[in-house]
Amino acid sequence: MTTNPSQTSTKRPPSPSILNTSPKKSKPSSPQTMTADTPPTASSFPLPKILTNPSSTPPLLITQGAESRLYKSTYLTPSTPCALKYRPPKPWRHATLDSRLRKARTTAEAKVLEKCHRQGVPVPAVYGMDITQGWMAIEWIDGIPVRVAINSHLNNPQQNDESGIKNLLKQIGEAIGNLHKIGIIHGDLTTSNMMLNPENQVILIDFGLAAQSQSDEDRAVDLYVLERAFMSTHPRAEKEFGLVLEAYAQTFKKGKSVLTKLEDVRMRGRKKSMIG
Numbered sequence: 688m689t690t691n692p693s694q695t696s697t698k699r700p701p702s703p704s705i706l707n708t709s710p711k712k713s714k715p716s717s718p719q720t721m722t723a724d725t726p727p728t729a730s731s732f733p734l735p736k737i738l739t740n741p742s743s744t745p746p747l748l749i750t751q752g753a754e755s756r757l758y759k760s761t762y763l764t765p766s767t768p769c770a771l772k773y774r775p776p777k778p779w780r781h782a783t784l785d786s787r788l789r790k791a792r793t794t795a796e797a798k799v800l801e802k803c804h805r806q807g808v809p810v811p812a813v814y815g816m817d818i819t820q821g822w823m824a825i826e827w828i829d830g831i832p833v834r835v836a837i838n839s840h841l842n843n844p845q846q847n848d849e850s851g852i853k854n855l856l857k858q859i860g861e862a863i864g865n866l867h868k869i870g871i872i873h874g875d876l877t878t879s880n881m882m883l884n885p886e887n888q889v890i891l892i893d894f895g896l897a898a899q900s901q902s903d904e905d906r907a908v909d910l911y912v913l914e915r916a917f918m919s920t921h922p923r924a925e926k927e928f929g930l931v932l933e934a935y936a937q938t939f940k941k942g943k944s945v946l947t948k949l950e951d952v953r954m955r956g957r958k959k960s961m962i963g
């Protein structure tokens with residue numbers, strides 16, 4: 688798999704105990720969400736220059752992840768909301784390496800989003816970026832995380848008809864199938880890295896760990912990551928995960944052989960957890 692070379696170099700920082708933040712791979716897939724108790728924050732952190740421009744809408748910090756911050760702001764016109772993903776400098780990292788990594792990761796993520804958008808895979812459009820500053824502005828998805836949508840279906844089964852959740856799971860399978868079809872591996876598939884927009888469409892987000900690959904093995908691992916995340920986030924919907932895989936298999940030619948590979952990947956996963 689052609690990974691972004693910059694992703695591998697800091698997966699294991701030399702001494703995690705002295706670092707005040709951990710690398711992205713080790714985070715649990717739920718970034719700290721700002722709530723009413725932790726009021727946002729334009730002033731809590733140093734902002735990228737673009738957000739200090741007096742003409743821009745005051746930015747609202749939505750989440751603070753291990754490696755990036757996500758702000759809601761506007762782009763070009765006050766009525767065009769955007770999501771601004773900013774990778775702040777890491778003061779503990781060597782300055783030259785830090786700037787190279789921030790540039791490489793921002794560029795890689797924006798490139799993948801652009802490719803997906805061009806080829807009709809549902810992702811936010813890229814509006815603009817400044818790789819030296821480490822930010823990109825993308826289309827604001829005015830929706831809810833798929834994780835929340837699934838849980839609300841599970842909690843209110845009578846209010847939400849059964850076809851609602853089936854449609855949702857089918858769309859997830861199709862979106863991933865279309866992503867894999869164009870040669871991209873997401874790298875961090877979870878129901879938090881997908882949003883449901885007001886038109887009830889599933890939009891894939893967070894391509895910070897994405898890579899280019901046409902290999903069935905890489906595709907199967909991508910699905911396995913989602914399967915594990917899904918089972919632990921939505922244990923009550925365990926059986927319904929089959930609908931995701933069914934839709935995936937029907938979306939592209941190699942779909943069925945990827946599912947066969949997925950069985951191997953699961954087997955390896957089980958062996959590994961038995962050995963410990």
Ligand SMILES: Nc1ncnc2c1ncn2[C@@H]1O[C@H](COP(=O)(O)OP(=O)(O)O)[C@@H](O)[C@H]1O
Nearest residue numbers: 718750752757770811826827828879892893895
């Ligand atoms: N385009 C977007 N529109 C609306 N909200 C978004 C958008 N992109 C990200 N978010 C929100 O910000 C959170 C963090 O963004 P994400 O790209 O997943 O970064 P991280 O790498 O920190 O997980 C998402 O889980 C989602 O709630």
Ligand SMILES: [Mg+2]
Nearest residue numbers: 718879880893
């Ligand atoms: Mg995320």
